[in-house]
Structure formats: structure tokens, C-alpha cells
Amino acid sequence: MDEEFNWLKYSESIEASAQEEEAQSSRRGLRRFLPRLPGRPSLPSRPSLARLPRLRLPSLPRLSRRPASTSGQPSAAELLGGQQERPLDDLDDRLRALRGRSVVTTQPANQALYDVDDILTSPELQSKPGGVISAAALSKAQQQQVEMLRDIVGGPEQSQGTGGRRELPAFSLSAVPRLLGRALLVLVVCLPFVSSDYAEGELPPAEFHEDRPGPTAFYNLLDNISGDDTILVAFEYGPTAAGELDLLAELLLRHIFAQRARPLIVSSNPIAIVHAQNIIRGINRSLAGADAQLLHGEDYFLLRYLPGGALGLRELSQNFADVVRISAKGLPTGLEFEALDEMTEIVLIAESAEAVRNWVEQVLSAPGGRRLLVTTGYAAQPLAQAYADSMTSIVGPVTGIRDAFTYGEKLAKNFGALLPNAPIDPEAGPEVLPVNVVSDSQAELPRATEAQIEVAPATALPQPTATAPPTASPFMTATPPPTETPLPTDTPAPTATEATIRAVEVISEQSVNIRRGPTTVDEILGLGYQGDIFEVLGTNGDGSWYNILLPGGVRAWIAAFLVEERVVTASEFAGGQASASADAPPERAVLQLDFSLRLSKNRPRFYQAQPPTSGGGDRPELILSRDRGLEVPRLQAMTLGTLAAILVIVFGNTIYAARGLMRRRNSQGS
Amino acid sequence: MGRGQRYGIALSAFVAFAVGVVTALSLLLGDNPALFGEQPGSAQLAGLLALPADVLLRLATIVVALSIVIGIANLLTVHVGRLARGKAYSAVMLASFGFTVFWYVARQGDTSLLEAVQVPIESALAALLCLSLLHGGSRVLGKRADIWGLLFVAVVVLVLLGSLPLAELAPVQAWRDWLMRVPVGAGARALLLGIALGTVVTGVRALLGQDRSFRG
Incomplete structure (x- = not known):
């Protein structure tokens, strides 16, 4: 293997790649991948840059491109150019291009590229509409070369007299539409916070839509935990996603606390653990009595940071006993868990698809009947939904602010009835479902005992009491399913x-x-x-x-x-x-198998949880002490902001499309 | 390149190869007694085979944790050097670092600075991304006036319209749901497949010595 870097070979390879690129540029589309026919006449060469007229005109000041040497620290290209231990062929195209930049910048800029700078900066050409590119009438490939040359030759000269400081570009009328679009977006987003007259759009429903069984199962599972249960809560989001996920995280923690269960909070993001602690402090501030305060080490635990991303999660999965013994402050927690399977539920609050993937791969892949309750931001929702549709051990996802609003409404509804001064309906029984809620794949879940599966059809039947009609079940929503x-x-x-x-x-x-x-x-x-x-x-x-x-x-x-x-x-x-x-009959077994195959093929294999057996947990004050704050204006601002974004995108693209058509017509006319 | 340097390269490549192979075999064979049949001692053997991977991966975790400390020290060193050259922003950074440490120690673990400073700043930066995306979305056809650009704009508008909570847009919402479930779901699964294949290829390249990023 060639360990020494050979500059001669390098320059030859650069030339060869340039020739290859040029050859490919003339073979566009799928033709690039077809073998070249022998004896095919070559296309006439386009006018090259060297044949352009040489103009000797004074240069104009341009935007500075500060050379790397002025900062006193080497650039990435220079660092890469100094590396010699890897053969050049092993580098991918981007690294090779970056290295190539370091080679060129080590030479005086105008030595090999004489006169180009003058051509590019001549005031005559710059004053043409569209700049030098339109004035020279270059081809697209040549335009890219000009842009590259502009970058290369712009370095040493522009630092003169400016001390390496970049100059701000002059204000241009072309920036007005951009500013108008941004101003419109900011203005309409602020309107709901100023006046309630701008309340556009409907608020999210009080129940999750029946087409989305994942969030409902998520809620039911957390509503079925009790005081003996321990919930592992993974905070996998940083301050960037706080605006999107804080509300959901707070509601989940309140729900767990209200059920008197203990959350163990863990994260592979060190800032997220601190942020989770601050959220719990916020919950404590909303509680009135000092005796109701949530205490670290009793009501909740902040476990130590998991370094290494996926490696840290693997350690959590394999060596849970070690992880759980140390708190976030490095103190012993006193917890004695042997394995992750002792957790009643695992709740993941993730902002990125990568976090979801890491948790699924490192935690769920291990043997054991683990189940992952997933909440995500909008960016990670597609991946989380793909997982939830494929694996019955993944429940959810509950996504973003709108689902958080629905979750909060469900909590308020179910826990509000537990207030001491709430009207009590003696005939109201526990809420049940009118449908059979046992999943077709519950046999795969070890926590679902056989007894539960056998009993489920009977308990799922509608109760004959007049106070519990089927439409009163928590799965029913006011919005009809789109079927x-x-x-x-x-x-x-x-x-x-x-x-x-x-x-x-x-x-x-x-x-x-x-x-x-x-x-x-x-x-x-x-x-x-x-x-x-x-x-x-x-x-x-x-x-x-x-x-x-x-x-x-x-x-x-x-x-x-x-x-x-x-x-x-x-x-x-x-x-x-x-x-x-x-x-x-004997043949029916085959037909039933076919039936189950059809079902599994035609619909997602989502998990469906047992409905909650009670209306709420033991500490409703944890739910009802929540300050709704600016929740509703935020949702309305989202609606207005989306409308403004649609307007700007449609209007802007219409303008650009019309301008392009006019240019084409003009060029055809000329 | 001298002979000693060549030996060093060969040695480091061999160490990386050996550790990689041992870890891979240990992960494949360890903690899996079914591989050895129902024989006495198979569980102990499987546990023994899992030990190297467990030790090596935990070592890697410790090294990663230590690298954070080294990163902080390096950050401070760099900014002290920049401060000596008169860079004002480095002074702000060092002062902020010192103040944060002082605040945490003096107020006995008070982390409210995170909520007061870090969260608003990072949230604001994330919000600025929305403006940039909007600007980019408004000039797609200016940059790429072809059928693909038009399709992109149409899909963006459709998804945005479908996300609006307006009852009048129920048909659009159905289209948006289909888009999110079928094409986007397919794309998400394709990404997962691509990531898995890429991970395998990267691992094989490292094991074969073609990718020697471990040399820094």
C-alpha cells in the first residue's frame, strides 16, 4: 500500500479526474453509466476561459475571503493536506477536493491563474446584469469553474486594508422580498400572543384519534402503573428541542408522579439530565404544600450520564446494575436493580431519529420482554412511526406540541374527577372500551399474561349500565375516521x-x-x-x-x-x-392462518394496551396544579406561522417560475 | 518514512485488527449458550466468551467520557491563547465559563442558568432555522426550475396544508397522512437499511485495515 504521498501522482490523478469529469459532463443522465461507444465523434469543444478577452481594468473592492494564515491557525484544508498516512485513493471525493484546495492555496494565487482575477473583477463585466457570468456567456460547467476561480483568487488581495475583517455586503433591492417574507412570518407568529382575536385553527382534540392507536396505548400503559412500579425515563433531547418537547416531558413526569410510581431518569446527553432536573423543580414550584414536594432519592432518581452514545446505551442495557447505582452527581443512589427488565416501562423522549435508533438497537435488541414507549419531536416522527408500525414492542409515538396538548387534556379529564370537590357519579363505572383491545400479537409480549388475554374479551364488552354507552369510551373521538x-x-x-x-x-x-x-x-x-x-x-x-x-x-x-x-x-x-x-373443520386452520397473515400484511402491527382500570392516579394535584401558560397561543401561532409559510413559499416560487419563463421567452425571441 | 515509523503503523494496524476481531467474535458467540447445545458448562463458556467484548466496550465508554474532560481542557487552552492575541470573544467565553462554575458552586448546585441562558439561546437558534428554511423553500424554482423542483414545492405545500388544523382541509389532511405513512415511511425504512449497511461496511473496512481512522 502506498504510504508516501506522491505529489506527481497526485497532480496526475487530479488531471485524470478532471478529464473524466469533463467526459461525464457531456454524457448527462443515465448515459453516464452506459459504456461509451467506440468511434463516436466527440462534441465540439466549448470556448475555454483562456480565450476570453484580456481586459486590463481597475479592480473593484469585493467581499473579502479571509486567508487561513491571518487567523494564525491552519485551515481544515491545510490540515488535510499535511496528512500522509492514508493513500489518496482511499479518500472520498469531498476529502480529495478539500485536499486539492490546500494544494492550490499553497501557491501564489495569481501565478498560475494570471489575468483571471482582472477579468472577474473588471467593472464592465461586474456592471452587467447577472454579473460576469452572463456577460461572458459561459456554459454551465464553465460557470462553475468561474465560481471556483473566484473563490481561489479572492484570498490574498481582499485582506488588504481590512485587517482580515469581513465587509458587509451593500444593501440590495433583491433582499426586500426575503425580508418581507421573514417579517410576515415573525408578525403572524406574534399575533396570537398579543390578541385573542387571531385565534385561527382548531385546538387539538381531547382524545387521540382512533386512527392512531399508538398514542392511546402509550397513555393507557402509563395510566396502568402503580406505586410499586419503577419507570425508566430517557431524556434524549437538549436545549434546542426544549420548546418542542418540554411540555410533553413535563406531562409524562407528572403522570408518572401522579400514579405514585418512581421515574429513573437517564440520558446519553449530559445537559438533558440537568434539564430534566429543572423540569422537576418546576413541577415542585407548582405544588402548594412543602410536604408534597418531590424529592430526589425518594420520588425520583437522576442516574449518571451515559457517555459514548450507542456504547453508553449498550452499557445501560447490559450492565444496568452498575448504571443504576450512581446518581448524576456521582453519589450512590441506593437502588438495587439487577437488570433493565425490572423496569415496569421504559419511556423515551427523543428529539432526533438517531436517538430513537440507538435506543431500539441497543436496548430493545437485547433479550427480554422490554417495551419502549416513544415520544419524539417532529423531526424523528417518521422513523419512530416506522418502528412502531413494525415492532409491537414499541408503543407510540406521541409527537410534538399538538399531541402534548391532547395528552394534557386526557390527564386533566381523568384526574379532574378525583378532586375532593368534584361531582361524583355513583353509577359511573370504570371506563371500558367497546372494542376488543387485545392485540393480535400479544402472545409476543411476556408481560401480558395468559389470564389477561383470556379475560380481555369479556372485560372489553360494553357494560349494560346506562351511564356507560359505547360512545363514552376513551377511544371514541368526535372526529369520524377518514374511511x-x-x-x-x-x-x-x-x-x-x-x-x-x-x-x-x-x-x-x-x-x-x-x-x-x-x-x-x-x-x-x-x-x-x-x-x-x-x-x-x-x-x-x-x-x-x-x-x-x-x-x-x-x-x-x-x-x-x-x-x-x-x-x-x-x-x-x-x-x-x-x-x-x-x-x-381441519381445513379451517389453514384459512385462519391465511386470515392472520392477511391482517398482519395489511395493517401495522401496533401494540394495543389494556385500557386504564381506574380514572386516575393517587395524586391528582400533580396533574391539576399545572399552569397551562401560553399553551393555546403557541398552538395558534403554529397555525398562523404555517399559513404564512405556505403563502411565502407559493408566492416566491410563483415569482421565480414566472421570471424563468420570461427569460426563456426573451432568449428565444432574441 | 523510516523503518521505525513503518513498524509503528503495522503494529497499530495489527492491534486495531486484533481488538476488532476479538470484539466481533465475542459479541457473536458470547452470552448465547444455545450455540453450544445442552451441555454442562455451556452457559459458563458463553459467559466467558462474552467477557472480552464487555471489557473492551466498557473501556471505550470510559475513554469517551475522559475525552470530554480533555475537550474542556483543550477548549480553555485554545481560548486562553486567543485571549493573549486580543480576541474579545474568547474573553467572554472564559468569563462565562468561570461565572457558571462559580454560580454552581456558590449556590450549591443551582442549574437555573441552563434554563435562563442556554435553553433560550439554543431555542432561538433553532427558530432561526425556520426562517432559513422558509427562504430556501420560497426560491426552489429559482434554483431548480424543473419537474423535480415543482414536485418538491408541491409536496411541501401539501404537507404544510395538511398539518393545518382546519376542518375545511380534511381531504388534504388525508393526502398528507398518506404521504407521511407511505413514501416517508418507506424513506425512513430505507434510511435504516442504508445505515445498517454502511455500519457493516465501515466495520469491515476497519477490520481489513483500509480505514485507519484510529491513527488520528
Whole structure:
């Protein structure tokens, strides 16, 4: 391997690469990757820069480009040029180009590039519209060369008389649209903070949309923790993302504290740990009594910083006992955990996609039934959503300020009923879901016991009390789901005192199709057999199709003439389903497998949590003491700012497109 | 290049290669008793094989932590040197550093300076990014007036419109949701695949000695 740097070879390679680039520039698009045909006539060469007329005119002062030598410290190019231990061929293009700059700048600028500087800075050419490039009528490749030469020759001369200080460019009218756009954005963003008359847009709903089961499962999981639980909370965001994620982080911490669980806060970002401590101090300030204050070492723990990024997270995963023993201040915590699996939940608050990826790769990849509850900023949302759709061990993501607002509304609603002076409805039972919330992939989750899975269908049935109609469940939102299928008609509320549900039983001797929509052209989700019983959610407009609920919480449709409507008790419903499964014909196992494959193929394998069994935790004051502050104006400012951004982008691009068309027309005319 | 320097290069390359191979084998074989079957002592053997990777990676973690301390010391040294050359900004930086340390010690661990100074400044810088993005977005067609530029602008406008909480824009929101779920989701997965492949390639290059960044 060539360890010595050979300048002769280097210059030859530079020339060869330049020739290759020139050859490729004449073969644009996919043609560059095709073999060159032999004997193909070469294109006529364009006029080169050396053939330009030599003008001897006084130079104008230009923007300075300070040479590296004036700062007393070598530039990156000079540092790279001094490196000799790596063969030149190993360098990628950018590093090679940077190194090439160091080679050129070591020579006197005007020695090899004589007269170029004068040409570029001549007042005649500079005064032309479009500058020197349009005046010389250069090709695009030559324009790039001119720009490169402008950069190279501009160095030594511009530091004269300025002491190395950059000069500010003169004000130009072309900057006016840019300033106007920025001023418009800043103005409209400030309006909601000044007056409530500019409250544009709807506030986020009080419940997460049912099309997004991840955030709902996230909330339910945190609402099901208790005082014996320990939650690992990863603060993976710095001050840059504080405006976006602070509200969400505070709500999550308040939720955990209100459930009397203990958060262990950890981070691979040292500043984030300090920031988390300040958030908890803010929570303490909102609490009235001194006896209600949250104490480090009792109510929460700040664990030591995890250096090394992914390496630190691996250490957390593999050597959790060591990590948990030391606090952020280097003091012993007194915690005695042996493994990360002892954490009830792991909550990740991440600002970047890289943080999400590191946690998934280093923490979730280890054996153990770990589950990661993910909250992110908007930048990391696509990656987190891809993970959540693919892995049932990832719950969420809850994203940004709008989801934080919804989360806060849910907390206030559920914990507000626990206030001592709140009106108590004696008939109001615990909130339940009208749908079967057991995931089709819960068998993969070790924390979900078999008993829970067996009991879930019965507990998920609508309660026959008049105070708990199906529409009152936390999964229901006021906004209808964006589906093309007609919505089922309202299901009549059960009136019997015994727990009953409205169901249909398959009466056809042949297998019947269960479809995604109430037409025969809709996709077949699976098959039903004689004796199968499905819970009814409603019917279509003319009653020819039933909207039913499949095991796993999937909504589907079945033709009415193939089934018989019945009202069954919960036990009959569960028993009917069990007997139907037991009596299934041999070929049905294959069909069921196909059914499950279809489901897993056609929809994300998200995790669905058990609904909370109680309305809230033991310390509602932690939720209700929160100062909403400028939460609502911030959301309205986001709306107005987005509108202004759309206007500026559309207007600006329209102007540029029109100008380009006019130029093209003028050039064609001339 | 002298003979000693060549030996040094060869030795450092060998050490890096050996450590890399040992770590990789230890990670692959360690803590996996199933590889050795249901035999007595297989668990102990698997644990023993996992030990080198555990030790080496923890050493790397310690070195990274130590590098932060070295980085702080280097920062102070550089700015002291700049201060000697009359750079005023370095004086501000050194004064801020000293004041922060003094504040933390004198007020017994008070970290309110982070919330009062660092968070507003960094948040403001992040907000400035919005202005730059807006400016760039408004002149896309000025820089690239072709079908791809037009497509880019259309998608940006569609996503922004879909993010507006206005009931009148429900159809646009459905399109925006589709964009975020299908193309953006595909892009996110492609990024993950690319990162994984790039990581493997980088590791192999380091093991083969083609990438010798460990020499600084």
C-alpha cells in the first residue's frame, strides 16, 4: 500500500479526474453509466476561459475571503493536506477536493491563474446584469469553474486594508422580498400572543384519534402503573428541542408522579439530565404544600450520564446494575436493580431519529420482554412511526406540541374527577372500551399474561349500565375516521340488566366472506363459518350489511342474509367463540392462518394496551396544579406561522417560475 | 518514512485488527449458550466468551467520557491563547465559563442558568432555522426550475396544508397522512437499511485495515 504521498501522482490523478469529469459532463443522465461507444465523434469543444478577452481594468473592492494564515491557525484544508498516512485513493471525493484546495492555496494565487482575477473583477463585466457570468456567456460547467476561480483568487488581495475583517455586503433591492417574507412570518407568529382575536385553527382534540392507536396505548400503559412500579425515563433531547418537547416531558413526569410510581431518569446527553432536573423543580414550584414536594432519592432518581452514545446505551442495557447505582452527581443512589427488565416501562423522549435508533438497537435488541414507549419531536416522527408500525414492542409515538396538548387534556379529564370537590357519579363505572383491545400479537409480549388475554374479551364488552354507552369510551373521538366505508348506524344501548351484547351468528352452511367494506368488491379479510358469533357494531344504511368486530379489534363487514342477529350474554359470546374454534373443520386452520397473515400484511402491527382500570392516579394535584401558560397561543401561532409559510413559499416560487419563463421567452425571441 | 515509523503503523494496524476481531467474535458467540447445545458448562463458556467484548466496550465508554474532560481542557487552552492575541470573544467565553462554575458552586448546585441562558439561546437558534428554511423553500424554482423542483414545492405545500388544523382541509389532511405513512415511511425504512449497511461496511473496512481512522 502506498504510504508516501506522491505529489506527481497526485497532480496526475487530479488531471485524470478532471478529464473524466469533463467526459461525464457531456454524457448527462443515465448515459453516464452506459459504456461509451467506440468511434463516436466527440462534441465540439466549448470556448475555454483562456480565450476570453484580456481586459486590463481597475479592480473593484469585493467581499473579502479571509486567508487561513491571518487567523494564525491552519485551515481544515491545510490540515488535510499535511496528512500522509492514508493513500489518496482511499479518500472520498469531498476529502480529495478539500485536499486539492490546500494544494492550490499553497501557491501564489495569481501565478498560475494570471489575468483571471482582472477579468472577474473588471467593472464592465461586474456592471452587467447577472454579473460576469452572463456577460461572458459561459456554459454551465464553465460557470462553475468561474465560481471556483473566484473563490481561489479572492484570498490574498481582499485582506488588504481590512485587517482580515469581513465587509458587509451593500444593501440590495433583491433582499426586500426575503425580508418581507421573514417579517410576515415573525408578525403572524406574534399575533396570537398579543390578541385573542387571531385565534385561527382548531385546538387539538381531547382524545387521540382512533386512527392512531399508538398514542392511546402509550397513555393507557402509563395510566396502568402503580406505586410499586419503577419507570425508566430517557431524556434524549437538549436545549434546542426544549420548546418542542418540554411540555410533553413535563406531562409524562407528572403522570408518572401522579400514579405514585418512581421515574429513573437517564440520558446519553449530559445537559438533558440537568434539564430534566429543572423540569422537576418546576413541577415542585407548582405544588402548594412543602410536604408534597418531590424529592430526589425518594420520588425520583437522576442516574449518571451515559457517555459514548450507542456504547453508553449498550452499557445501560447490559450492565444496568452498575448504571443504576450512581446518581448524576456521582453519589450512590441506593437502588438495587439487577437488570433493565425490572423496569415496569421504559419511556423515551427523543428529539432526533438517531436517538430513537440507538435506543431500539441497543436496548430493545437485547433479550427480554422490554417495551419502549416513544415520544419524539417532529423531526424523528417518521422513523419512530416506522418502528412502531413494525415492532409491537414499541408503543407510540406521541409527537410534538399538538399531541402534548391532547395528552394534557386526557390527564386533566381523568384526574379532574378525583378532586375532593368534584361531582361524583355513583353509577359511573370504570371506563371500558367497546372494542376488543387485545392485540393480535400479544402472545409476543411476556408481560401480558395468559389470564389477561383470556379475560380481555369479556372485560372489553360494553357494560349494560346506562351511564356507560359505547360512545363514552376513551377511544371514541368526535372526529369520524377518514374511511370511505359508510359508518354504521348507532347501536342501541343495551337495556337489560344482564350483561348482553348484540351479535350475529353465521347461519350459512358454506363459509362466508368477511370484508373490509359493505360491498362485494371490498377486500376479503377472512372467512366465517356456521355457528361463528361476532359482536355487532352497527349496520349500513339499508341494513344489508352488519359492521362486526373481529378478534383483535379489527372492524369488518358481513352480509346480513348470511347471518342471524341475536342478543347474547358475555359468557355465551365467549363460549360460542370458543366452541366454534374447537369445532373448526381441519381445513379451517389453514384459512385462519391465511386470515392472520392477511391482517398482519395489511395493517401495522401496533401494540394495543389494556385500557386504564381506574380514572386516575393517587395524586391528582400533580396533574391539576399545572399552569397551562401560553399553551393555546403557541398552538395558534403554529397555525398562523404555517399559513404564512405556505403563502411565502407559493408566492416566491410563483415569482421565480414566472421570471424563468420570461427569460426563456426573451432568449428565444432574441 | 523510516523503518521505525513503518513498524509503528503495522503494529497499530495489527492491534486495531486484533481488538476488532476479538470484539466481533465475542459479541457473536458470547452470552448465547444455545450455540453450544445442552451441555454442562455451556452457559459458563458463553459467559466467558462474552467477557472480552464487555471489557473492551466498557473501556471505550470510559475513554469517551475522559475525552470530554480533555475537550474542556483543550477548549480553555485554545481560548486562553486567543485571549493573549486580543480576541474579545474568547474573553467572554472564559468569563462565562468561570461565572457558571462559580454560580454552581456558590449556590450549591443551582442549574437555573441552563434554563435562563442556554435553553433560550439554543431555542432561538433553532427558530432561526425556520426562517432559513422558509427562504430556501420560497426560491426552489429559482434554483431548480424543473419537474423535480415543482414536485418538491408541491409536496411541501401539501404537507404544510395538511398539518393545518382546519376542518375545511380534511381531504388534504388525508393526502398528507398518506404521504407521511407511505413514501416517508418507506424513506425512513430505507434510511435504516442504508445505515445498517454502511455500519457493516465501515466495520469491515476497519477490520481489513483500509480505514485507519484510529491513527488520528
